[in-house]
Amino acid sequence: MSASMVTPMSASRLEQRKAQTRRKLVDAARAMLADGTAQRASIQDITEAADVGFGSFYNHFTSKDDLFVAAVADVLEEVGALLERLNRELADPAAGFAQSVRLAVRMARKRPQVAHILVRHGLSYLDGRHGLTPRILPDIIRAVEAGRFTVDNPRLAFATTFGSVLGTLQLTLVDPDFAAQPVDEQLAEQLLRMFGVAADEARELATGPLPDLP
């Protein structure tokens, strides 16, 4: 291997290692956000949980708060990208909306760690440019433009949708009786009816087959 080849290889490996360290820190922060220990954790607790050197923390984040903001954004982005990908096949925005709502509610069982973070921190990111807002709000606007939804205020409709999903996740997480009911279908049907879809069509859209959450 010639000396001229070493530099780019090393730079690339360095980048890769930096990205891995950042990923480990964000994952550790996500676990702490989910189990409610984030508030009490010191930066040393975090770097130990992430299995990275204490000093490397400041190569990536300026403070504990900075890391936790990034960790919540990471969760929202992951969920948003997932819903968007699963939605891509559906031409009808009302069907896409119903599917996103149902899959988000199912997070409580399939991804409880993610669901805990959404319930604890999701509302503060309601107005964000990343995560769920740019995935679900456009569905609502497209559905209004296509004459599928009758909605005066799309952002209120989105706040209602997002808040309802979080409330439903919370009850699903804490109450097994509630979780035993088909709440994903019930919530999607309720919201579709609220947005002016006729009752029988709302039921049909809310009870169809659903792609598996990977």
Add this chain to the structure above:
Amino acid sequence: MSASMVTPMSASRLEQRKAQTRRKLVDAARAMLADGTAQRASIQDITEAADVGFGSFYNHFTSKDDLFVAAVADVLEEVGALLERLNRELADPAAGFAQSVRLAVRMARKRPQVAHILVRHGLSYLDGRHGLTPRILPDIIRAVEAGRFTVDNPRLAFATTFGSVLGTLQLTLVDPDFAAQPVDEQLAEQLLRMFGVAADEARELATGPLPDLP
């Protein structure tokens, strides 16, 4: 004053002073929850903000967490009691429901500190026996029993209502354009329609005069 009278007087004064100290600690905690400094505050920061002795903290609370749980419960209880009192005049549970939703949304302007705490911490208390759950859930159940609402799952309807209110509060707090719209009326109307109230009646119930928030 005879010696036999001193003891009851002192005991009563002591009780009063204890209650005042607890109130000051809870108020200081509420201010910190509202401005987002609660996480970083030490017990000394809190007793200084409350203007009480450091040692008196442990006469009332076992830990910082214990105090903040009590402070959020205090906010929920205050809002719940207020909505209940303003509701007492209304015989129609659908009208009571609409009024509670509208008044809760108006907290964002009239009581922004309370609104901030609800948005940041309210969801975790969704299943609670105190605060808003025992005030709003029974309105929904009464409305179903009276044939005013068509709702399969009253607890889901409550989770939807509560989550929607919090989402609407959040957007109202952060976005002046959103806040400039009559979102309290729009949200109440949406929810009433969702629960099966006919569109024209939903509008009427959601746009009537409202008692002032004291």
